[in-house]
Amino acid sequence: MVNVSNNTVSTKLNPAPTGLILASLLVWGWQTQYMLYAIIIGLLLELPLLIKWRIDFTDKDVNQLADLSGVIFFIITVYVFVNYSFQGIYKILELLPFVLLLLMLVQNYGVHNGIKTSALFISIRRLGKNASPDILYSTNIGMPFVFICLISASSGNKYSDYFFIACALVIAWLLLTQRTKHFSKASWFCSLVFACFFAYLAQNGLQQLQNHSESFFLELFEQYGWKSTDSERTSTSIGSLARLKLSDRIMFRVKVDKKLLTPLYFRETSYSKYEYGTWHNPKVDFDIISKSPGKNQWRLNINKFDKETMDVAIYLQDQAAIIPVPDNINTLSGKDLIQVETSVYGSTRIEAREGWINYRLGLSDHDFVEAPPTPEDLNISLNYKTDFEQVAARLNLYSKTPTEIINIVQLYFKDNFYYSISQNQRYTKWQYLTKFLFQDKKGHCEYFATATALLLREAGIPTRYTIGYSVQEYSDWQGTYIVRARHAHAWLKYYVDGAWHNMDTTPSVWAPMEAEDRTLLEPLMDLFSWLRYKTTGSDIDSKKEQSTNRMLWLLIPLAAYLAWRFYTKQRVEQNNNLDTIHLTFDRFGTDSPLYPLIKKIEQEADSRQSGETLMAWIKRVFPDSRTKKYYDLIRLHYAYRFNPVGDKEKQKKLISDALDSKT
């Protein structure tokens, strides 16, 4: 037997290995563009390894410096939230190494080589020296600082794969110095490679998971929570990473007399100002259109007659909504419509009942007249001004006529850009459009429409960003054009020769490309949608019939419920038979001595009628002077029988005595 000494295992954190703090700070500087600060701080924190002198900070000094760090953190938080709102949380994250710098300096230049928990937590500080040693101890915060630097660096959000490698290397360095010596370095290395390999797969999986879950919830939202277009603001997907996926949900149906030769654009609204991925308008007022006398029809254009008509069926989530209409709309008619309004930006808003509604569009040769351009329609945000100046100069747009400009720009986008619904590279929010123009040269319709609109503005042509749908998918078995969520499109309007004209620079492959993502269940979903449309989407006059039909469907669960009740009722009865409870009530006063007398009188004279009081009965049986004597007796009986107070035995005796005296 061998005796070994009492060698307790320390549960405290070891100091960070030499150079690791500098390495983690360099990763932070590289990601957050604070490289200069990172080098300075890193050298400051690693310098104590080369010098021998140390400062003897008292507990009070450390507490005060910790409090100062807390105050700095508080000030930074307030400042960042005021300037960046909730997005500022990532900014705060980015600045964490600055916040912890004081404590790290105290630790590395102090004699204690650690920070007491009481300095970090005021609650522990208040406990004083009486606090349990389990919570009041000195710990080296070097290794936590390394991890905090890495998490701060992650807020830089760039060079995804390189960042992963950098983090893995820093953590591997940390683990190498902490590894258990009884295993070989090869075992340690294999374990680490194993973990890092799966971590790489996991981080890719996390990204995929977010994309898929977002698509899923977006689809759900579109399915159940779809709202009408906002005439004042629309957010684009410019800057959204991964694949843009819109659902196959049918938004509306268009029935035409003859099939369309080219896709027809149904616009919803136009916007004039672009900033950070959002197009918006100043406050938009809608003008109410007067109803044509004697008809359910509203005239939106100047033409007297409709050249052709289209029947549209759309599902309304709210009673008032902006509806997609073609540019050359002339009239709008339908029993479902209550009111129609239009705005200067070409939006048509209707008021109708919720659910599937039908209306007829009358079309003419002339487009709906939108309001003339305003200075807003020439505005380019300062963030993008230089970029578009550069493109406009390169294309030599400044010296061209508007028609030439339109042609050049159309060709420029056609020849140099291609359509893509994927965005995998991450940039700062405002950089996406710049990268689209100069680097990636690929994007979806929102990129094309936005970039074209701003480029034309730079060339002096007023433009508006327009959103709506492209009508192009004809369903033979339904006999209508169906417009799905994925047919949503963005293009622009430019103002030349005193009129607004449509322009779409998005490559025409966008619709087939988006259709590639259709689900296998699409035909089945279409069938359900059609059935629902057919059962609920008919005229107002047939509403009563619809509700009756719907009530009939309710009979199925009702029948099931009744069947279940019938089944369970039998079981309840069986249970009742098993546990029959006999309830008995003791009614006080039933032993009154008067009852035998009543029985006797009933036998000799006449019996009491149902509901007849004793007094009424006596009065009927003995209509002479005996009535009063019996009345006294009955009063005594009533007192014994019904009055809860009084000595019952005494009352009973009184009745008996009265009866005795009577006999």
Add this chain to the structure above:
Amino acid sequence: MLRKLVFANFKLVYRFSQWMRQRFTSTGTLILLITPFAGVFGFDTRNTLSFQIFSITSLLLITAMFFSLFFRGRFSITRKLPQYGSVGIPLNYSCVIRNENKTSKRGLVLIDELKNQFPSLDHFSKTKYPLDKKSNRIDRFIGYPRLVNVMQKLRGGSIKPIAVDYIAEQSELETTIQLTPLRRGYLYFDKTRLAQAEPLGLFQAQKILNNKDSLLILPRLYKTPRLNLQNKRTYQHGGVNNASTVGDSQEFISLRDYHPGDPIRSIHWRSFAKLNKPIVKEYQDEYFTRYGLILDTFLNNEPEFIFEDAVSIAASFMTAQKEQDALLDLIFVGNNTYRFTSGRGLAGDENILEVLACVEPVYKSNIDQVEMMIQQCSRECSAFICILLDLDESRLKLIKALSILNIPTKFLLLRDLTSTDSAKAIQENDVHVIHHVNLQQELDALW
């Protein structure tokens, strides 16, 4: 209702925290804490790359846990405990580890555990945590630090893990472990764990061996002055049984007829044979000093350390040097009323200390029962020492009852009372107030 709900979850939280402490190394714990932090900031994978740190740290932990599954081995452990320990005084004991494997083992950690006893809600609610007033409101309301404190007390001590760097195959190794008892009474050893960290050094695989044992921890003792009360010797019924070696025993007076109840050994057999009827020997009545030590065990709102001080003072008096022929009665009330006598060949110091090691506070007033017991033994006792935890109405009644007996009594009060009524009562009854901070000095100044 909320308190019950919170308390119901304490067990889960406490077990999880214990599991974490035992299973993760310090680096592993750091990574475990960093993981949710990185996860929260990396929740939106488009805003930060923190999800990559989350992936690395979580996969490191999973890998560490996975490789810990490969720890195999057969061991046996024998604990060698001392007979007694004392509160607050570190004691060493040893563990003999036998490696029954055919290969040697390296990098083991021996974790010896005392049994975790979870308090009842009632016990938890009544226990006072000395640092409660200094704790923050959340801690005070939720009460988790208090629970940890109660659990530590119930467990009775803390044992640090011991590193066992190498143990050869088929051999034994003895390690010394230090335990600092935190409370008196029996400490129950439960399990012994042999842990080994996996290659990454984050998570410890463990071999758990059931190794139950117990150790009696005696109360803390103080140096007490020799008992010096203005006492007198009193008649002690029971005579020779209580006087085997010293005192007035064996003083034969005469022979007399046998009375029922006389011990058989008192029969004078020769006279019995001669007279043909039982004759017994009669001895001189016995007179010697007998002290009564009354221990107040009723703990109402007083902090628990006051009770511990009372037990320690009682233990100190019981084991203090006293007159050779003196008896010392310890009187207190637990579930029943107890009276233990030491001295003159009766119970030894170790027996009394064992009794005092296991005395528990009573939360329901028991002063009346003590009073009854005092009435019973007042004829035998020459003097009393009464250790009080408070000076409320019932205790004042006890003081009055003792004063009526006209027996010299020393009252010790372990709590400083500031009210004017209390100050008056202390002065009137000559009560000595002993403070927790200056306990030894104030004991020295008693006589």
